[in-house]
Structure formats: C-alpha cells, structure tokens
Amino acid sequence: DTAVSQTPKYLVTQMGNDKSIKCEQNLGHDTMYWYKQDSKKFLKIMFSYNNKELIINETVPNRFSPKSPDKAHLNLHINSLELGDSAVYFCASSQDRSRGYTFGSGTRLTVV
Template structure:
C-alpha cells in the first residue's frame, strides 16, 4: 500500500553512462515532482509535472529529462552521468500545485 514508490533504491554507475529512475504514486494526485538532495542535505526542486504537463524546469542541465507516461508515473532519465550527479533523488506527489507533497523513499545515485 506504498503511496509513492521509486526504483531502484540504489544505483551505482560509471561516468558517461545513461540511467533512468522510475516513480509511481497511487494517491490519485495530479502533480508530481523530482527533487535532488545533495551531500549537504539540501532539497532542491528539479521538475514538476501537473496533469502530465511540465510546470517547473529549474536550472537543471538538459542531460536530465523527465517523462510522464500518465498521471501516476514520473520517470527521470539522465544522460552522460557526471560525478556531480551523485546525490539522493526524491520523487514526490501532491493533489495539486502548492499543496502538501508526499515523498518517496529516494534513489541513492553514486557516479564513479
């Protein structure tokens, strides 16, 4: 009965590789988000999707591309991984924009 789930939980990969992280929510929410939490534990929003439309695209390199096949899923694809991409990536969802967000367990990405 997990509300927001992410796969994989851990991801270790080499520089230059391409990888994807998947997120699913079963809360019936309209809005989904991707956040990056760096080593200093700062949570920074990367993308927001509302009803499958991209709403926010903060200053994120275009190597990162979100894809939302439907309202319940928001995947994150990362091309040409760099050392600085190592972080924990959290998916979240909310009923609508500016409403309470519910977070997934995180994906810990380590780029070697």
C-alpha cells in the first residue's frame, strides 16, 4: 500500500507541450511538497501546500502551477515545456516539520 504515489513514473514529451504530474498520499499528512532533482542529484524545493493552502512558492517559472484539490492530493501542471525542465520531480508529504518527509518514487520528465 503505497504511502506517496506519483503518476506517471516516466513522461517523455515534446517542447511546448503542457503536462501534469499527479501525487496522492494516504498517510493523512497535512503538508505536501514538490521537489525537482537535477542530473547532478541536487534536490530543490518548488512548492508546498499545507491543508490546501500554498505555504512555499520558490522562484520557479510561472509555467509551473501546483494545484491541491484536497490535502491528500498535490498535482503539478507545467505549461509550454522546455528542454531545461527535464528532471526527476518528487512529491513528498509530512505531518509536521520535525519528522521529515515521506517521498514518492519520482516522475522522470524528459523534454525532447
């Protein structure tokens, strides 16, 4: 029974397309996150929602838009995809700040 599940696991798409990545957690956590991991494995936070409210919005292009329909779901929509968007995107959740995150298994996005 997967705790944090992301779909799809792999996504290959052409430049200029619009795509979405979905994330769901069944842990009952209040806070969810999106992280981007580049080819050098560096993890950088993008967004965070606490109980459907946006609490972290890092400097990312406005082509990226998170949406949280409820506290168990946090989706990431990307418009007008660019080559530089190619990366692995991780969703994560946490109950409170002092217990760390539970990560999903990642979505590898390749823009061609």
